[in-house]
Amino acid sequence: MIHNNEKELLLKILNGIEKLNMLLPSEISLSELSNLTGKSPNTLRKYLITNFEPEVGYKKKGGKIYVKQDVVLRIRKHYGK
Numbered sequence: 001m002i003h004n005n006e007k008e009l010l011l012k013i014l015n016g017i018e019k020l021n022m023l024l025p026s027e028i029s030l031s032e033l034s035n036l037t038g039k040s041p042n043t044l045r046k047y048l049i050t051n052f053e054p055e056v057g058y059k060k061k062g063g064k065i066y067v068k069q070d071v072v073l074r075i076r077k078h079y080g081k
Contacts, residue, residue, distance in 0.1 A: 021069070028072055030058075030065040036072075037079045047075065 002010075030048075034041045045065060048058050057071040067075070 024069055027059075027066040027068050030067060033067055033072060033075065037076060039079055044075065047078075 028036075030041050030044055033044055037044065044067075048065070048067065048071070052058055052071055054060075056068075058065055058067045060066075
């Protein structure tokens with residue numbers, strides 16, 4: 001059973017997470033992700049194609065690949081940065 005002060009703390013944490021998510025872009029370009037991870041765009045492109053669905057985890061716009069926020073976080077975790 002969760003007590004009122006525990007509920008309040010959980011709500012504060014969730015609100016903080018939502019605020020942080022609002023500060024992050026919903027997607028970034030593959031070249032930006034390359035700069036963040038230190039991996040080449042080609043390495044990241046191959047990893048994306050192998051592990052994520054087009055239009056779900058990433059999409060092409062005007063010849064550039066854009067990666068969604070949750071996928072960026074998973075890739076950064078995978079490559080340890």
